[in-house]
Amino acid sequence: MNESRPPILRIRDLHKWYDDLHILRGLSCDLRAGEKVAIIGPSGSGKSTLLRLLMTLESPDSGEIEVDGQAMWSTTPAGRTVAAGEDVLRRIRAKLGMVFQHFHLFPHLTVLRNITAAPQIVKGIARDAAERRAGELLEMVGLADKANAYPAQLSGGQKQRVAIARALAMDPSVMLFDEVTSALDPELVGEVQDVLRQLAHQAAMTMLIVTHEMQFAREIADHVMFFDAGTIVEQGAPEQIFSAPKEDRTREFLQRVIDR
Amino acid sequence: MPPPIDLLPSLMDGLRRTLVIAAGGSVLAIAFALLAGLGCLSRDPIVRTVARVYIEVFRGTSALVQLFWFYFALPILLGLRLDAMLVGVLVLGLNIGAYGAEVVRSAIESVPAGQVQAAAALSMNRWQTMRYIVLPQAILLMLPPFGNLLIELLKSTALVSMITVTDLTRAGLFLRDDTLRTAEVFGMLLLIYFSLSLMITAVMRGLERWLSHGQDYGGRQ
Amino acid sequence: MIWDWEFAISILPEILRGLGVTLLAVFWGMTIALSLGLVWATARRSTNRLVAWPVACFVEFVRSTPLLVQIFFLFYVLPSLGLTLSPLLAGVVALGIHYSCYTSEVYRAGINAVPRGQWEAARALSFSRWESYRYVILPQAIPPIIPALGNYVIAMFKDAPLLSAITVLEILQRAKIIGNETFRYLEPFTVVGVIFLILSLLSGLLLTRLERRLKLVSA
Numbered sequence: 001m002n003e004s005r006p007p008i009l010r011i012r013d014l015h016k017w018y019d020d021l022h023i024l025r026g027l028s029c030d031l032r033a034g035e036k037v038a039i040i041g042p043s044g045s046g047k048s049t050l051l052r053l054l055m056t057l058e059s060p061d062s063g064e065i066e067v068d069g070q071a072m073w074s075t076t077p078a079g080r081t082v083a084a085g086e087d088v089l090r091r092i093r094a095k096l097g098m099v100f101q102h103f104h105l106f107p108h109l110t111v112l113r114n115i116t117a118a119p120q121i122v123k124g125i126a127r128d129a130a131e132r133r134a135g136e137l138l139e140m141v142g143l144a145d146k147a148n149a150y151p152a153q154l155s156g157g158q159k160q161r162v163a164i165a166r167a168l169a170m171d172p173s174v175m176l177f178d179e180v181t182s183a184l185d186p187e188l189v190g191e192v193q194d195v196l197r198q199l200a201h202q203a204a205m206t207m208l209i210v211t212h213e214m215q216f217a218r219e220i221a222d223h224v225m226f227f228d229a230g231t232i233v234e235q236g237a238p239e240q241i242f243s244a245p246k247e248d249r250t251r252e253f254l255q256r257v258i259d260r
Numbered sequence: 261m262p263p264p265i266d267l268l269p270s271l272m273d274g275l276r277r278t279l280v281i282a283a284g285g286s287v288l289a290i291a292f293a294l295l296a297g298l299g300c301l302s303r304d305p306i307v308r309t310v311a312r313v314y315i316e317v318f319r320g321t322s323a324l325v326q327l328f329w330f331y332f333a334l335p336i337l338l339g340l341r342l343d344a345m346l347v348g349v350l351v352l353g354l355n356i357g358a359y360g361a362e363v364v365r366s367a368i369e370s371v372p373a374g375q376v377q378a379a380a381a382l383s384m385n386r387w388q389t390m391r392y393i394v395l396p397q398a399i400l401l402m403l404p405p406f407g408n409l410l411i412e413l414l415k416s417t418a419l420v421s422m423i424t425v426t427d428l429t430r431a432g433l434f435l436r437d438d439t440l441r442t443a444e445v446f447g448m449l450l451l452i453y454f455s456l457s458l459m460i461t462a463v464m465r466g467l468e469r470w471l472s473h474g475q476d477y478g479g480r481q
Numbered sequence: 482m483i484w485d486w487e488f489a490i491s492i493l494p495e496i497l498r499g500l501g502v503t504l505l506a507v508f509w510g511m512t513i514a515l516s517l518g519l520v521w522a523t524a525r526r527s528t529n530r531l532v533a534w535p536v537a538c539f540v541e542f543v544r545s546t547p548l549l550v551q552i553f554f555l556f557y558v559l560p561s562l563g564l565t566l567s568p569l570l571a572g573v574v575a576l577g578i579h580y581s582c583y584t585s586e587v588y589r590a591g592i593n594a595v596p597r598g599q600w601e602a603a604r605a606l607s608f609s610r611w612e613s614y615r616y617v618i619l620p621q622a623i624p625p626i627i628p629a630l631g632n633y634v635i636a637m638f639k640d641a642p643l644l645s646a647i648t649v650l651e652i653l654q655r656a657k658i659i660g661n662e663t664f665r666y667l668e669p670f671t672v673v674g675v676i677f678l679i680l681s682l683l684s685g686l687l688l689t690r691l692e693r694r695l696k697l698v699s700a
């Protein structure tokens with residue numbers, strides 16, 4: 001039924017090199033709007049690189065990326081890979097939100113200002129409207145009482161929940177999560193996962209979640225991609241990937257992480 | 261008045277000029293430092309080169325040589341005489357500004373890359389990222405080295421005495437000729453400069469404390 | 482043309498003679514600065530407050546007051562104490578003392594960067610405090626700070642023209658004399674500026690090289 005609509009994210013034959021390291025090796029995939037996708041795979045396999053390319057923090061060496069039908073990177077008839085204009089890129093980027101492993105909260109701003117900064121500065125939203133929205137988001141992530149705290153006064157789990165609220169304040173339709181619980185003490189992982197679960201209930205929200213928590217991936221995702229050496233080795237429904245992986249590399253990887 | 265306090269009134273005019281030059285020089289130095297420091301990080305190669313050349317020339321030649329050049333040589337090129345006070349303010353501003361530019365550049369570069377990425381992920385453009393995210397954090401890192409530079413600038417104001425400005429130092433030289441109380445006069449000069457330096461240090465400390473509440477520098481990566 | 486090449490070249494020998502005096506002053510000034518700085522640094526780490534405190538105050542005081550006034554002080558005040566120095570000697574001593582208060586901070590940073598365990602190991606081998614410095618601490622503390630000390634050589638070089646204020650015939654003073662005699666200021670001061678620029682840039686390059694070498698060695 002969704003096949004008639006263009007995918008919200010369309011990636012074709014994406015290549016990325018760092019000097020002579022071939023990090024992404026011809027990656028292709030489609031994401032439908034509202035889909036919750038978990039990306040798993042060994043570290044160094046290019047998961048973060050993919051998210052950073054989507055966020056235009058880096059440029060691909062070749063390949064195509066389309067967001068919601070708009071080309072971000074495309075191939076000319078002559079075979080060259082070119083970026084869309086700065087305007088288009090900015091408009092596309094505004095549809096994406098990203099949460100980082102190490103939070104990257106702005107240390108000089110309060111929690112509230114961390115959340116309202118971009119809506120006010122980038123979108124020109126009035127201060128009280130931005131603050132009202134920030135209040136709702138803080139409520140949602142359970143930190144309404146921390147609005148005036150500085151990041152230094154928060155625990156890791158709280159920082160990450162603020163970072164999620166900050167990204168959501170820009171009303172993205174796709175959220176990218178890059179190992180958002182990996183830098184947390186084990187007892188703080190749950191509170192951040194709870195926020196992600198809550199988000200996953202929103203049907204319209206597309207989520208791309210890089211994670212090392214297999215149990216969580218299985219629970220939250222309706223589609224799982226297994227990355228290795230810069231390509232998608234295997235993808236499918238969580239049940240299939242985790243219970244009956246087809247590829248040897250998937251099986252080996254799952255064996256290794258579950259043994260740990 | 262008991263000696264050596266009785267020397268003070270005759271130094272007041274000079275002190276006033278020293279303060280004017282130090283204040284004017286500081287304002288110019290901060291402006292040049294920001295301009296050239298940001299210029300070094302510009303995407304435009306011409307802007308980068310201009311900033312680089314300015315920094316190298318003014319750091320690479322002696323402050324006193326610069327004063328002499330601007331006061332004695334430049335008027336020949338321009339065909340007009342420049343006011344000595346003005347030359348003092350301009351040259352000290354340019355000189356300390358060149359050192360300050362390196363402070364600005366390295367402070368900006370030491371704001372963690374994650375901060376810029378987070379801003380980009382929130383769709384901020386380069387200017388917005390610089391203005392709202394990077395500079396506010398970098399300024400804290402700049403304050404201590406800038407405090408030192410302002411003390412350097414204050415000390416350098418003594419050099420204008422050599423291009424005929426009757427600043428505190430030159431007033432002291434005149435006073436010594438008049439009174440022949442050499443040790444007292446120069447001792448008094450040193451004490452006045454020392455007190456002024458202490459004041460700069462105190463102000464910078466206060467500024468730092470005022471700006472740094474609630475910050476952590478510990479942004480990982 | 483305002484700029485006269487022939488004149489510029491004709492004054493070069495005289496200015497280079499001045500440069501010789503400047504370099505001589507820097508050489509001896511730095512010798513004093515490096516030795517005195519080490520004395521201040523160790524004194525400030527002394528457990529005896531009566532030693533550490535006055536030295537700390539002196540260092541702060543010298544760093545916070547103009548070199549030019551210090552030069553005048555040494556040159557004009559010492560004779561009244563029965564000690565008359567030639568202008569060059571007074572200038573060299575002033576440069577040396579002034580910069581010793583900067584090098585002392587560099588030494589301190591270097592010494593502080595040596596791990597505590599090294600002191601304890603030296604103590605365990607029953608080295609005296611002096612022997613610990615001489616054989617264990619300083620050999621580790623000094624190599625990493627050589628570039629920072631080198632920067633102060635360049636800084637002193639740029640401050641050396643201040644000696645012209647007490648009539649030392651260094652590079653700037655000779656340029657000034659030439660200017661006064663010929664009423665041509667553009668060439669002498671420009672030549673001096675260019676010489677400074679070239680020498681600073683060259684020594685800066687040399688320092689970066691040295692720094693890289695030292696990093697390779699320690700890595």
Ligand SMILES: Nc1ncnc2c1ncn2[C@@H]1O[C@H](COP(=O)(O)OP(=O)(O)O)[C@@H](O)[C@H]1O
Pocket residue numbers: 018021023042043044045046047048049050
């Ligand atoms: N800026 C960079 N320069 C050079 N190599 C990089 C850079 N960023 C990442 N890499 C390399 O690319 C590979 C893939 O990185 P990444 O996408 O972060 O993997 P993952 O997130 O799957 O662990 C790693 O081997 C990493 O060392």
Ligand SMILES: [Mg+2]
Pocket residue numbers: 047048049178179
């Ligand atoms: Mg990663």
